Amino acid sequence: MGPSGDRPRAATRRLLALCAIAFAAPVGWAQEQPQALLEETVQAQAQSDTDAVRSQLRISQLADETTDLLGEYRLAAQQLDRVRIYNDNLAALIADQESEKASIQQQLVDFVIVEQGIVPLMFSMIDALEQFISLDLPFQTRERVDRVRRLRDNMDVSDVTISEKYRQIMDAYLVETDFGRTVEAYIGTLDLAGAPVQVDILRIGRVLLAYQTPDRAETGYFNLDTRAWEPLSDDYRAAITQGLRIARRQAAPDLLRLPVHAPDGLR
Numbered sequence: 001m002g003p004s005g006d007r008p009r010a011a012t013r014r015l016l017a018l019c020a021i022a023f024a025a026p027v028g029w030a031q032e033q034p035q036a037l038l039e040e041t042v043q044a045q046a047q048s049d050t051d052a053v054r055s056q057l058r059i060s061q062l063a064d065e066t067t068d069l070l071g072e073y074r075l076a077a078q079q080l081d082r083v084r085i086y087n088d089n090l091a092a093l094i095a096d097q098e099s100e101k102a103s104i105q106q107q108l109v110d111f112v113i114v115e116q117g118i119v120p121l122m123f124s125m126i127d128a129l130e131q132f133i134s135l136d137l138p139f140q141t142r143e144r145v146d147r148v149r150r151l152r153d154n155m156d157v158s159d160v161t162i163s164e165k166y167r168q169i170m171d172a173y174l175v176e177t178d179f180g181r182t183v184e185a186y187i188g189t190l191d192l193a194g195a196p197v198q199v200d201i202l203r204i205g206r207v208l209l210a211y212q213t214p215d216r217a218e219t220g221y222f223n224l225d226t227r228a229w230e231p232l233s234d235d236y237r238a239a240i241t242q243g244l245r246i247a248r249r250q251a252a253p254d255l256l257r258l259p260v261h262a263p264d265g266l267r
Contacts, residue, residue: 115162118162118166119155119162122155122166122169123155125173126148126151126152126155126169129148129151129169129172129173129176130145130148130152133145133148133176136206137203137209137222138209138222139179139184139203139209140179140186144176147175150168151168151169151172154168179205179206180205180206181205182203182205183202183203183204183205183246183247184247185200185202185203185243185244185247185248186200186203187199187200187201188201188211190211191229192218192220192229197213198214199211199212199214200213200214200244202240202244202247203247204243204247204258207260208221208258208259208260210222210232210236210258210259212237212240212241212244216237216241218231219231219232219234219236219237219240220232221236221259232259235257236257236258239256239258240258242254242256243256243258
């Protein structure tokens with residue numbers, strides 16, 4: 001063949017050589033590539049495991065924080081319920097106190113009105129008691145008059161309440177009431193025949209006030225009509241003596257014949 005035939009063969013050989021080179025190069029690269037891929041895979045897996053551990057730790061941390069927050073929320077909710085109950089009760093107490101305050105204020109207003117009416121009444125009661133004692137049988141006179149005087153003096157004392165003043169007046173009335181149903185014997189001094197004489201005095205309620213000298217020589221009584229002490233006949237001497245013994249609990253109660261003052265309508 002001539003030169004024209006050699007050129008195709010030369011070109012073919014060069015193409016085969018290039019192909020051989022081309023196929024020869026990937027053989028070495030293919031041997032190194034699996035090792036690199038393995039290392040990259042291992043590194044990626046390690047990184048993935050690390051990231052997974054970190055994620056798990058973060059998840060656990062968030063779970064713990066969520067549990068703590070839930071517990072705090074429940075505690076706060078319980079405290080809120082307690083505070084709400086306390087506030088409701090406090091509101092009820094305040095409302096009751098306001099009602100009580102209004103009631104007290106009204107009572108103070110009413111008390112002033114009552115006080116304006118009761119003070120004159122108390123003075124009238126003291127005056128009536130004083131007049132009653134002056135007209136009554138003259139027994140325990142000093143004690144009874146002093147009691148009325150103390151009542152009148154208390155009316156001008158500022159540190160004694162109105163209620164206490166009224167109570168003392170009522171106590172004085174009760175004492176006078178008790179005199180009407182009790183029997184009493186005591187030693188007193190009477191002006192007899194212009195001279196003071198110590199005598200035994202017998203009081204039977206408010207129906208009789210009699211006296212007798214210690215030697216029983218003289219016996220008498222207080223006459224309401226004349227407002228004076230008058231002697232009694234000897235017929236009453238023994239009865240008065242027995243009455244003194246009964247009043248002093250030296251003898252048993254018994255029926256006695258005594259000079260009782262009769263009401264005007266029965267005379």
